[in-house]
Amino acid sequence: MYRVFVGDKPIILTTVVEKEDDFKNYLLNTVNIRKAIRKLNTTSLKEVRLIHKNKDKLLKKFLKKLPNVIAGGGKVYNDKGEVLFIYRNDKWDLPKGKTEGKETIEKTAIREVEEETGVESLIITKPLDTTYHIFKRNGRYKIKITYWFEMKTNYNGKLNAQVDEGITKVEWLDNNQIKEALENSYANIKLLV
Numbered sequence: 001m002y003r004v005f006v007g008d009k010p011i012i013l014t015t016v017v018e019k020e021d022d023f024k025n026y027l028l029n030t031v032n033i034r035k036a037i038r039k040l041n042t043t044s045l046k047e048v049r050l051i052h053k054n055k056d057k058l059l060k061k062f063l064k065k066l067p068n069v070i071a072g073g074g075k076v077y078n079d080k081g082e083v084l085f086i087y088r089n090d091k092w093d094l095p096k097g098k099t100e101g102k103e104t105i106e107k108t109a110i111r112e113v114e115e116e117t118g119v120e121s122l123i124i125t126k127p128l129d130t131t132y133h134i135f136k137r138n139g140r141y142k143i144k145i146t147y148w149f150e151m152k153t154n155y156n157g158k159l160n161a162q163v164d165e166g167i168t169k170v171e172w173l174d175n176n177q178i179k180e181a182l183e184n185s186y187a188n189i190k191l192l193v
Helices: 033-042 058-063 105-117 175-182 187-192
Strands: 002-006 009-014 023-027 047-051 068-077 083-088 091-093 096-098 123-137 140-152 167-173
Touching: 002 033, 002 058, 002 187, 009 033, 009 058, 023 033, 033 047, 033 140, 068 105, 083 105, 083 175, 096 105, 105 123, 105 140, 105 167, 123 187, 167 175
Parallel strands: 002 123, 009 047, 023 047, 068 140
Antiparallel strands: 002 009, 068 083, 068 096, 083 091, 083 167, 123 140
């Protein structure tokens, strides 16, 4: 099963058909994805489920429905065990961004964290879950696939918000501050943290 978020509502990719209650089932092979997204956005549905019989083909078939945008990002820890957060579009988020040229996804993740926050000396410690969300640009829906990495750094210099990317704050947050920040964050970030 996969979760693809449209805002904070999920599109669930699954092989299991269940009786509809506060969600709607569609067959993955025949779904009009734009209509399904519109229904999710404009009704009280809690989720949409896209059904396909082969669990190994669920994601691959779904990703062919819309253009894909590949991104990399980081959940960065400092020496105190705090996590690096950014504040953009009135929400707390983790730093991430699109790949450029032929760079590896790991290079993308490190570059984007550095650009968006000013933090340096980043070391990837392990890959985290990949997240998926649908967004609309210039009237077209796209799927952002974000490859996340846990990182660590001993950087204790100045934090610099990348203002031209809409970032207004960059902060190291402790566990209590993270709980509070997640109340005003995205569903994908809540899953990662």
